[in-house]
Amino acid sequence: xxxxxxxxxxxxxxxxxxxxxxxxxxxxxxxxxxxxxxxxxxxxxxxxxxxxxxxxxxxxxxxxxxxxxxxxxxxxxxxxxxxxxxxxxxxxxxxxxxxxxxxxxxxxxxxxxxxxxxxxxxxxxxxxxxxxxxxxxxxxxxxxxxxxxxxxxxxxxxxxxxxxxxxxxxxxxxxxxxxxxxxxxxxxxxxxxxxxx
Amino acid sequence: xxxxxxxxxxxxxxxxxxxxxxxxxxxxxxxxxxxxxxxxxxxxxxxxxxxxxxxxxxxxxxxxxxxxxxxxxxxxxxxxxxxxxxxxxxxxxxxxxxxxxxxxxxxxxxxxxxxxxxxxxxxxxxxxxxxxxxxxxxxxxxxxxxxxxxxxxxxxxxxxxxxxxxxxxxxxxxxxxxxxxxxxxxxxxxxxxxxxxxxxxxxxx
Numbered sequence: 001x002x003x004x005x006x007x008x009x010x011x012x013x014x015x016x017x018x019x020x021x022x023x024x025x026x027x028x029x030x031x032x033x034x035x036x037x038x039x040x041x042x043x044x045x046x047x048x049x050x051x052x053x054x055x056x057x058x059x060x061x062x063x064x065x066x067x068x069x070x071x072x073x074x075x076x077x078x079x080x081x082x083x084x085x086x087x088x089x090x091x092x093x094x095x096x097x098x099x100x101x102x103x104x105x106x107x108x109x110x111x112x113x114x115x116x117x118x119x120x121x122x123x124x125x126x127x128x129x130x131x132x133x134x135x136x137x138x139x140x141x142x143x144x145x146x147x148x149x150x151x152x153x154x155x156x157x158x159x160x161x162x163x164x165x166x167x168x169x170x171x172x173x174x175x176x177x178x179x180x181x182x183x184x185x186x187x188x189x190x191x192x193x194x195x196x197x
Numbered sequence: 198x199x200x201x202x203x204x205x206x207x208x209x210x211x212x213x214x215x216x217x218x219x220x221x222x223x224x225x226x227x228x229x230x231x232x233x234x235x236x237x238x239x240x241x242x243x244x245x246x247x248x249x250x251x252x253x254x255x256x257x258x259x260x261x262x263x264x265x266x267x268x269x270x271x272x273x274x275x276x277x278x279x280x281x282x283x284x285x286x287x288x289x290x291x292x293x294x295x296x297x298x299x300x301x302x303x304x305x306x307x308x309x310x311x312x313x314x315x316x317x318x319x320x321x322x323x324x325x326x327x328x329x330x331x332x333x334x335x336x337x338x339x340x341x342x343x344x345x346x347x348x349x350x351x352x353x354x355x356x357x358x359x360x361x362x363x364x365x366x367x368x369x370x371x372x373x374x375x376x377x378x379x380x381x382x383x384x385x386x387x388x389x390x391x392x393x394x395x396x397x398x399x400x401x402x
Contacts, residue, residue, distance in 0.1 A: 067203035074207045078214030082221055090230035094356075151229045153356035153368045 005052060012049025012107075019043055020103050032155040033163040035089055037170070040080075040106055047111020054116065062116060068125050072117025077132065079109040084140065086151035093154045123187060134174050141167030231368050234354035235383045238372075242379040243352055248345045250309065250338035253321035258338065261378060267304045267396045268374035271386060272355045273337075274312035274365055275324040281369050284308075284386055285328025291389045292331045295396065299334030304396055306335040311357050311367065313339035313346060353380065375399060 018024050019042055028039035066072050082088055083102055091098040121129070143151075144164030150157050181187070219225060227233035247261040269291065271284055288306050298304040308324075310316035316324075321337040340346040350356070357367035369386040373395050384391040 064199055065202045065206040067199040070203055071206040071210055075210045075214070078210065078218070081214075082217055085218075085221055086229045087227060087233050088221055090356075094230075150366070150368075153230050154358060156358065156360065156366055 008049045009051070009053045012046045015042065015046040015049070016103075016107050019046065029093060031163075032089065032152055032159045033166055035092075036084070036163060037166060040083055040102075043103065043106035044080075044111035044114070047107030047109075047113075048115040050107065050112055051115035054112070059116065063120075066117060066120065069117030069119070069121035070125060072113040073121060073125060073129050076110045076113045076117070077129070079105050079113075084136070090152045090154050130174070130178060134171050134178075137167045137171030137174065141165070141171060230354075230356075231370075238354070238380055238383050242375070242381045245352060245374065245378050245380060246345075246348050248349055249341055251318065251341050252336050252338040253318050253325060255318045257341075258336070263305065263307070263374075264378040265376050266302055267298075267376060267399055268307055269304070269392050269396065270307045270309060270353070270372040270374060271369065272311050272350070272353065272357075272367065273308050273324070273369075274310055274357070274367075275316050275320045276312070276364060278364065279360075281367065281386075284369055285324055287387065287389050288335060289325075289329035289331060291393060292333070292335050294389075294393055295334070296331070298396070298400060303400055304334065308335070308337040309349065310337070310339040311346060311350060311355060312365070313341070313343075354383075 019028065019039065025039075027034075028042070029035040062072075083092070083106060088098065088102075092102045093099070118126070141164045144160050144167065146164075147160065151160060222228055223233055223236045227236050245260050247259055249257055249259050251257055269288075271288060273281065273284055277284075285308070288308060292299065292306055295304050295306075299306075308321075310321065316339050321339065325335065325337050340349055353372055355367060357365040360366045370383045371386055371389065371392040372380055373382040373384065373392060375381045382395055384395065
């Protein structure tokens with residue numbers, strides 16, 4: 001356990017760097033499905049793993065402004081929304097500045113923000129967030145599945161439809177996991193460790 | 198106190214987030230890059246670079262040399278076997294409907310190949326012939342080097358990607374260039390009426 005938490009931020013930084021370097025960057029954005037369901041989530045995970053490197057003082061200062069993890073979760077949701085726009089998925093391939101913004105903001109403002117906020121979030125906040133994740137998977141999944149036009153100039157239509165199918169499946173899978181957790185899992189109604197608002 | 202600070206922080210984040218989303222979507226009007234490029238062109242006409250082109254008859258022309266008349270421009274590759282092969286017949290149809298202003302040298306149609314390595318003058322000529330070229334006012338041409346091609350695709354906002362079958366998929370459209378040589382509008386490739394209406398409105402002014 002101790003070894004893992006010591007190595008995790010290094011692993012996060014390494015993952016971040018590897019994803020940003022051309023070979024893996026090109027590979028993980030070769031299709032719309034990969035960019036949306038591999039590249040962006042992996043960047044967020046890299047940022048999440050950086051949590052132990054956040055200085056204690058900074059974490060304490062943030063905590064006062066982040067009761068129940070709400071501010072951080074709002075931030076992560078909005079930043080994730082920006083990068084899910086078909087237009088931005090296109091632009092991050094065409095425009096190096098947009099690519100830079102994506103590779104900087106997803107780890108820090110989505111991954112790290114969630115790592116700081118999630119442990120402090122109570123049942124309701126987590127529930128609202130997860131509901132929105134599921135709803136987004138279904139909404140976008142359906143849109144990508146049925147849209148007769150290509151939403152990204154850089155990706156093919158069958159790629160877009162495949163992403164739609166995978167997102168619908170993902171939505172169902174998350175629902176099943178959540179249902180299982182609600183029925184058989186252990187739930188801390190008022191959250192969460194470290195929740196001292 | 199933490200409650201108020203959190204509320205304040207969340208509201209600030211929300212406002213910044215909505216502002217960012219608005220900026221990223223041209224004020225919630227463009228969720229795809231195709232819509233964005235159309236709005237952007239309409240609101241900020243783009244000056245075209247003076248790129249040389251080689252036409253189907255082998256002669257060399259230049260974008261700046263085409264100024265003084267309305268131009269309808271589409272991007273093509275002559276090997277297209279799917280929907281984009283209809284682009285040619287749509288242009289031939291436009292050629293007929295705009296015959297009058299074309300005869301007065303007020304309008305010209307221009308098809309630019311984004312596959313210049315394959316589309317030489319001969320291929321371009323064959324493309325026009327099988328599309329039903331009526332003989333006047335329609336030029337098919339190719340850029341003469343990749344830097345020029347990139348510059349043109351950049352300014353027109355054209356993206357062509359391999360379709361995995363040896364061809365391309367591209368955001369086909371009809372671009373409208375005004376007599377000052379500025380790209381002023383982008384209309385649907387399969388709705389030449391829109392392009393025609395735009396040009397006729399411009400001529401009437």
